Amino acid sequence: MPENIDEVGAELRRAAVRLYSRFRSERVEGEVSEEALLVLITLDKQGGMSLSDLAAAAKVTLGSISQTVRRLEQLAYITKSRDTEDRRKVVFALTEQGQQASTASRRHRQDWLNARLGELTAAERADLLRIAPLLLRIADS
Amino acid sequence: MPENIDEVGAELRRAAVRLYSRFRSERVEGEVSEEALLVLITLDKQGGMSLSDLAAAAKVTLGSISQTVRRLEQLAYITKSRDTEDRRKVVFALTEQGQQASTASRRHRQDWLNARLGELTAAERADLLRIAPLLLRIADS
DNA sequence: AGCATCTGCTTAGTAGTACTAATCAAATCG
């Protein structure tokens, strides 16, 4: 049904803009931004990544991620060091504080979202779980 | 299953950030931003809205929408006039150019998204259609 | 009528994200 495709697209765009803005606004004083948190999570899952690695993971340019990373370093949430193999590269690692900040932020944001998700029916949650990877696939295609 | 709730939340956050950034990057030179486009669409559906109306529709503050609207006015995509009943209010209307810009932008962005959606199965599209309003509900709750 | 208050909007300042382009330094290729 070709008519529905347009429909889905418009709804999806609107939903993405709203959700993004909503997620941002859930951030409280002292917490890192959504994008920065994703960097922390990435480093948590796999340490020792270079700037290029982080840029690729976040799908942004080197310049953009460089800014984000600079802020995180100033907060002492991550450390930067030169790669011993290739000294052009910098490799990043999560600090103890970064680890804690990441966990705390994640928990806080999840609390809010979980409350919302809890209001849904089990079927709706199941739909969401199924759809989320689909959305990522669309975004990354 | 409480475990899945956390899962859904994390996926959803990541998907929202990515999708938003993807939508933004689809914008080409000369097109208005995602947020501005939503304003144009809002005015297209219902003209003569005040700044407060637009702020409420977009769920942002007056200051934020004021900026967006100022840019649109500079582009001559919308016109601003004083409400005759209450002269504190300003009411906005889409211009011919705004109408065209809106349609063109919408079509261009939809083309990209439709191509993505076309790659999905009918069942997945159906899921998306069902889920989109749910996402909006979450964002606006 | 006249002052106080409320309401609608604007503007300035801050912060954060993203992009491109210019630049620098290390590695690598010929």
Added chain:
DNA sequence: CGATTTGATTAGTACTACTAAGCAGATGCT
């Protein structure tokens, strides 16, 4: 050993969002 490529940084631009300060019109109270 120069030329080129690659990794990263920085500067400049554009947008979005927020808060706070301030202005102007409307309304209410005495």
